[in-house]
Amino acid sequence: MKNPGHRVQATKRLLREALTSLLAEKPLRSITVKELCERAQINRGTFYAHYADVYDMLDQIEADMEADFYAALEPVLSSAYDLTPPTATAKVFQCLEMNADLCRATLGPHGDREFATRVIETAKKRCEESCVRFFPNADKLQIETYFTFITGGCIALMERWLKDGMKESSEMLAAAAEQIMEKGLGFLQ
Amino acid sequence: MKNPGHRVQATKRLLREALTSLLAEKPLRSITVKELCERAQINRGTFYAHYADVYDMLDQIEADMEADFYAALEPVLSSAYDLTPPTATAKVFQCLEMNADLCRATLGPHGDREFATRVIETAKKRCEESCVRFFPNADKLQIETYFTFITGGCIALMERWLKDGMKESSEMLAAAAEQIMEKGLGFLQ
């Protein structure tokens, strides 16, 4: 007595592996359902039983990744009451390092930046909340502006990090991000 | 005696207008050559005389935009010898404000982020160069990290700005960006 849907889970895994492997070779736009199924050794009809098209499939996979990511991040985010940007950053970067293969597919040259933005938005909101406590006299719009900026900055750092083969440790990267967020130009002195 | 290629320039303009108008409605991936030509009132065969496919067309258009952008930016960038990030930022944001319609197509939800990154890379490099003069004892890698971060941050601010309908002035936005770049968290105090 195995889980119900155990079989579909297996074929979905095959399809997912095929997709990420193809995504390493070329952009999503030139990946066809046909070749995807051929690589996955799955009947094309079976694909359409689960997904509407390749984009729908990636959407669903990303939703799964998102859930996994939140599940991994939630404990560390909720453990610290006074969550400052630096603290969260270190944890987020750590999470990314542990899921490097997934990140490559989404943050890589053929990846989907919207996904990364969506994921990081969670940490952003959490930090904003505790930031309001730390700077009660700061304008709300100002806080939002600040976090928009540093979120974009962090994503850019991650992209470069992945691009360069993740040579530095996540701690190093987080430390640099922390300092820039805190001191701005003072980072260089 | 008109310019040579005056005619092809006209059809290209029609195609470009059709593309940007379609790009406001849906993502590039679901725009077909057929409907593009129908909207532009251009024969499909004519399209293939100029472009290989829709992606190739966007590439060429973006290359044009890039050239226009540089042409507009170059004088302000080269005028100031001691180009600090803040100075450049103000100018770049100003440029974007003047080309709002073009920006919408490339920075919008269906746009091409890589293009924005590529464009802004120019200003980034310029600033990096003069930054080396200001902070001679700072590590080169550190400088690169800093600029990667703030470039990403600025793009994020622009995206939000466009998304919210460009209500604030480019000066306001640039001023905020400047302060964050310079003071980091101190921006909120």
Place this chain on the structure above:
DNA sequence: TCAATAAATCAACACGGTGTTCAATCTTTT
């Protein structure tokens, strides 16, 4: 103005991926 050249049009074509259907087969569950 007229001939030469360049560009856009039109129709037709083979090709390939799409998305759907249905009967047949295999697998899991009870």
Place this chain on the structure above:
DNA sequence: AAAAGATTGAACACCGTGTTGATTTATTGA
């Protein structure tokens, strides 16, 4: 062993693609 669930295979019409060659229309320069 029977029932329900999932995958397969083949066939189908459909539509966009990219190319071709002949024709028409516009632009250029003498």
